[in-house]
Amino acid sequence: xxxxxxxxxxxxxxxxxxxxxxxxxxxxxxxxxxxxxxxxxxxxxxxxxxxxxxxxxxxxxxxxxxxxxxxxxxxxxxxxxxxxxxxxxxxxxxxxxxxxxxxxxxxxxxxxxxxxxxxxxxxxxxxxxxxxxxxxxxxxxxxxxxxxxxxxxxxxxxxxxxxxxxxxxxxxxxxxxxxxxxxxxxxxxxxxxxxxxxxxxxxxxxxxxxxxxxxxxxxxxxxxxxxxxxxxxxxxxxxxxx
Ligand SMILES: NC(=O)c1ccc[n+]([C@@H]2O[C@H](COP(=O)([O-])OP(=O)(O)OC[C@H]3O[C@@H](n4cnc5c(N)ncnc54)[C@H](OP(=O)(O)O)[C@@H]3O)[C@@H](O)[C@H]2O)c1
Numbered sequence: 001x002x003x004x005x006x007x008x009x010x011x012x013x014x015x016x017x018x019x020x021x022x023x024x025x026x027x028x029x030x031x032x033x034x035x036x037x038x039x040x041x042x043x044x045x046x047x048x049x050x051x052x053x054x055x056x057x058x059x060x061x062x063x064x065x066x067x068x069x070x071x072x073x074x075x076x077x078x079x080x081x082x083x084x085x086x087x088x089x090x091x092x093x094x095x096x097x098x099x100x101x102x103x104x105x106x107x108x109x110x111x112x113x114x115x116x117x118x119x120x121x122x123x124x125x126x127x128x129x130x131x132x133x134x135x136x137x138x139x140x141x142x143x144x145x146x147x148x149x150x151x152x153x154x155x156x157x158x159x160x161x162x163x164x165x166x167x168x169x170x171x172x173x174x175x176x177x178x179x180x181x182x183x184x185x186x187x188x189x190x191x192x193x194x195x196x197x198x199x200x201x202x203x204x205x206x207x208x209x210x211x212x213x214x215x216x217x218x219x220x221x222x223x224x225x226x227x228x229x230x231x232x233x234x235x236x237x238x239x240x241x242x
Contacts, residue, residue, distance in 0.1 A: 001227045004029035007081045007133075011064060011073075011122060012091020014041030016194055017141060020215050021088055021222070023048065023197040026055030028223075033077045033084075035062035035091070052198065064091050064118025065110050074125035083132035086226055089119045089140045092166070095156035108158040115162030120169050130182055137226045138177070140170045140186040141218075144241065147188055152241060174235050185225045187237045189218050213239060 008025050012018040014036030022034050026049040034049070034057060036042035042059035049057045058080055062073035077084065092115035095103055103111075123130075123138060130136040144150050145160045146167035153159075167186065174184035195202055195215035202216060225234040 001028055001223045003086075005031075006085040007031050007033065007083060008086040008088065009033045009035075009077060009084050009126065010088040010090055011035050011062060011118075012037075013045050014038070015045075017192075017215050017218065018088070018090040019045045019048075020195050020197055021090065021219055022046075022057070023052055024219055024223075025086075026050075026053035026057065027197070030055060030086075031081070032057040033060065033081065034058070035060040035073050037061065037063045037091075048198070062091075062122075064115075064122065065093075065113035067117070067121055070118065070121045071125050074122075074129070077126070078129060081129065084126055084129040084136065085133045086137045086139065087123065087126050087130060088222070089122055089138065089166075091118065092141070092162065093159075095159045096154060097156045098154050100157055103156050103158060108156070111156065111158040112162045112165070115159070116165035116169070119166050123169075123173065131180065135230045136182045138173070138182065138184045139222055139226065140166060140184070142167050142170065142186050142188050144188050144190040144239065147238065150241075153191070170236075174233075178233060181230060183225075183230075183233050185222070185234055185236070187218060187221060189213060189237075189239050190241045192218055195219075210242075212242075 008030040013034035039061040046057045046059040060073045063069045093111045095111040143163040146163035170186040192213040221237045
């Protein structure tokens with residue numbers, strides 16, 4: 001897969017899947033715009049990506065729970081790039097605890113805001129740049145928690161609510177943007193293990209049916225979907241759980 005000439009935006013890129021995707025996209029030739037809640041966190045990964053692949057990469061601060069910083073992120077990218085080809089909606093706060101009282105009101109509000117309205121506002125404010133691309137892809141890292149009656153995770157109900165809202169948004173967005181040729185691709189993974197492309201184990205192939213899903217496989221699904229010809233609109237990836 002070749003991402004040369006593609007401008008790729010990743011939210012929540014300071015660690016975990018967002019960082020892994022940034023490193024991998026850099027190796028595939030992408031020009032990257034990375035955001036994290038703090039500029040320092042985004043810059044740290046941007047420096048790693050540049051050192052690893054030589055990719056052109058800019059760092060931005062964006063707290064997805066804060067609409068002003070989402071707008072600022074989009075404005076910052078617009079000042080440096082004339083279009084966005086791939087938007088990875090990755091950032092979302094995880095909240096643990098099965099009981100509603102396991103989290104305070106601020107954590108609940110922040111969880112719903114980062115995952116739900118954060119994704120919505122990011123797409124809204126990047127839409128002019130996405131529309132400027134000859135073939136844009138919006139990728140949403142949702143969760144199996146958004147699947148109907150999938151209650152296996154011990155995540156807090158606020159996380160379920162955030163991911164369900166994100167899924168509802170993705171569903172209608174895919175339909176609404178289809179006539180413009182913009183693809184909306186959503187993934188509903190169960191828990192997956194962290195992975196680090198800078199680590200030798202990233203490319204280790206020996207995995208069995210008893211092993212947990214890995215970030216590497218989730219990432220490969222994204223690359224597969226965005227690598228398809230423009231007449232192929234993959235809406236979603238769902239995974240059978242153990
Ligand atoms: N890992 C899994 O098992 C799994 C399973 C299903 C779905 N997912 C989804 O896949 C995505 C990536 O997963 P992950 O494992 O990398 O998640 P993670 O380890 O929980 O990291 C979440 C990322 O989102 C960022 N974030 C949290 N709140 C934010 C906010 N208000 N504004 C901006 N960024 C914020 C975090 O930044 P900070 O470093 O600043 O906290 C971090 O980069 C998430 O959307 C997650 O819900 C993950």
